[in-house]
Amino acid sequence: MANVTFSAPTLDKDITVYAVAGDNKTLLGVAKANNIAIPCQCQDGECGSCLIKVTFLGTKAPLAVSLTEKEKLTLSVNGKLSKPVLEEIETNDVPPVYRLACQYIVRDEDILVEFSGEPGVEIDLRR
Numbered sequence: 001m002a003n004v005t006f007s008a009p010t011l012d013k014d015i016t017v018y019a020v021a022g023d024n025k026t027l028l029g030v031a032k033a034n035n036i037a038i039p040c041q042c043q044d045g046e047c048g049s050c051l052i053k054v055t056f057l058g059t060k061a062p063l064a065v066s067l068t069e070k071e072k073l074t075l076s077v078n079g080k081l082s083k084p085v086l087e088e089i090e091t092n093d094v095p096p097v098y099r100l101a102c103q104y105i106v107r108d109e110d111i112l113v114e115f116s117g118e119p120g121v122e123i124d125l126r127r
């Protein structure tokens with residue numbers, strides 16, 4: 001089980017849900033199942049509208065991550081994954097801050113998921 005907390009200006013308050021790790025559900029799927037509206041258009045990793053910021057909670061180091069080629073490309077094209085950051089995450093197996101909800105498979109990790117509510121717009125980090 002993983003605690004997934006969704007936070008966005010479009011939500012009245014932060015919402016924490018329990019997700020079953022390993023059932024291959026994406027974060028977008030978890031959000032939809034809980035009536036949390038993350039903007040999404042293609043739902044296939046190509047448009048970038050489901051941009052989210054993921055923060056790992058708890059004391060464990062984040063699990064290693066393999067971004068799909070689609071996610072790498074879309075994040076890069078949208079300016080959310082620079083070449084140096086891509087090299088670092090691939091070398092050190094650390095996840096990037098920005099992800100695509102439709103490509104992110106929930107794992108056994110507690111996370112905070114922040115999104116702006118606007119398609120492809122990153123959350124205001126000053127909140």
Ligand code: FES
Pocket residue numbers: 039040041042043044045046047048049050051074100101102103
């Ligand atoms: S909905 Fe298009 S990239 Fe996720």
